[in-house]
Amino acid sequence: MDIIYTIWLRNMKRYIRSKSRIIGSISMPLFFLLFLGFGLNSVVQLPGLGGNYIVFLIPGMVAMSVLFTSVFSGIQIIWDKQFGFLKETLVAPVSRLEIMLGQTLGGATTAVLQGFMILVLSVFIGLHISSLTGFLIAFMFMALIGISFTAFGIAIASRMEDMTGFQLIMNFVVFPIFGLSGALFPISSLPAWMGPVTLLDPLTYGVEGIRYGLTGVSQVNPLVCFAVIGGFALVMTVLGGFLFRKIKF
């Protein structure tokens, strides 16, 4: 536990000091929220979902913020590799699993904090958090998305030598995961062939879970959401832990 805490602590210290990163990664979902939200609010009709597109979009943007921050946090291990710091950690008499878990929790925490900032800002553009329970449910789903995708980033980083493949991963893996998740549109309004595809995307369940917590309505049963994204977090952590163990010095 103490080792996991040590690694987590380092992540927090680095996070708090990286002002430009904090602002940089809330700006994108915030702009999406403002431009898409206000731009499409009067055009888009959402039958049965409260009708307000901005409120519909907010959980999606919170999830987006968590997703991108966590993948990025996980992939940061490549920097540690390149700047040599990873060696210092790997040669210590501690298990690789502890290091990986510390890194995962550190990344997930930063990601949740980033998502939380979007959440707070959303209050100013129409979000009403009606109950503490709802907020805690949303928070839990944010944490699960954070854990899943930090571990996912670590898994990828364990197999990459440098940052050259980063853009490729972002464009061809992370962005489709985001786009297909129903963060931007209700999945029930999609063409029949596309619906099942969104249901294969683990992030869909995270977004729907947050949406249930924040707005009280979701298109997927929240228990199903919890089971799928919880299971996905577990699988990713195991996979990340497995691949991280095989990193060479």
Added chain:
Amino acid sequence: MAVAIHIQNLTRRFNDLVAVDNISFDIDHGEIFGLLGPNGAGKTTMLSMLSTMLKPTSGSATINGIDIEKDEDGVRKSIGIVFQDQSLDEELTAWENMDFHGRLYRIPTDIRKQRITELLNLVELEDRKDDIVKTFSGGMRRRLEIARGLLHHPSVLFLDEPTLGLDPQTRNHLWQYIATLAKEKGITIILTTHYMDEADRLCNRIAIIDHGRIIALDTPKNLKDGIGGDVVTIKSSDPGAIVAALTEPWIIRVEKHNDEAIISLQNAEQHISTIVTLLNTQRIPIESIAIHKPTLEDVFLSFTGKTIREEEADHKTNMRMHQRMVRH
């Protein structure tokens, strides 16, 4: 004296390249031991195996009696390492880097704080402890890394090219630290270097490594004495003729190396005029003459027939050819 490190038939292969070739030797407790050789000789591979980062292909080694393959964590607890490349977190302060290390090695909080202060004082970084490492110079970073390597009180400290890329003044400074450390803390230090002066100045004993093998192992003094007396280097357009001409009994050895003849002899000052006269009468051209006490460079040359720099150039060519073969 007790044996700190025992190495037996240690071998490491990378595909068809033998980086460390069946090396055996012992290092005593409290010794500063140098692994000297050109880049690519196998020094870092050797260190990586001893610090459990790399598995040996065959052979074995123990550190304080702990087997490097059977008890990795046991070995890791008893060693400190300063890597060749920097391994600090540049976004953290000096203190935080130390603290991170202390926590990783599970040093209790109060002892950790006390030791960090003590060590930062030792490497004269106490007044910069709350500064981000990014703002540190190369020498300061190195000193911080050495302090960090000592935090968990290892009995063996590995230093991989500790002064690589540092300016002469900082190097001098660091050498003093390392020498003081070994004396005051009584720890065993193993350092790799391709600087002859560094090995000469710091080490109690030196193993000269080339192509993964130990070609000589002794104290710097014995190694240099093995050359015999002084070294006279004569630069000439016809060094071969010099080798042929110098047959006097007081000449221990004379070898041609590029455009130089390298002569080993006792009391060079007394014989130099004789040599010059001899070469003049045979009309052998002399461009310049230099007399010096033997250095480890001469030792390396006498064992390998090459200077350490030529050996490095060769190695690079080999590596390039090797890579090309692998690629095609």
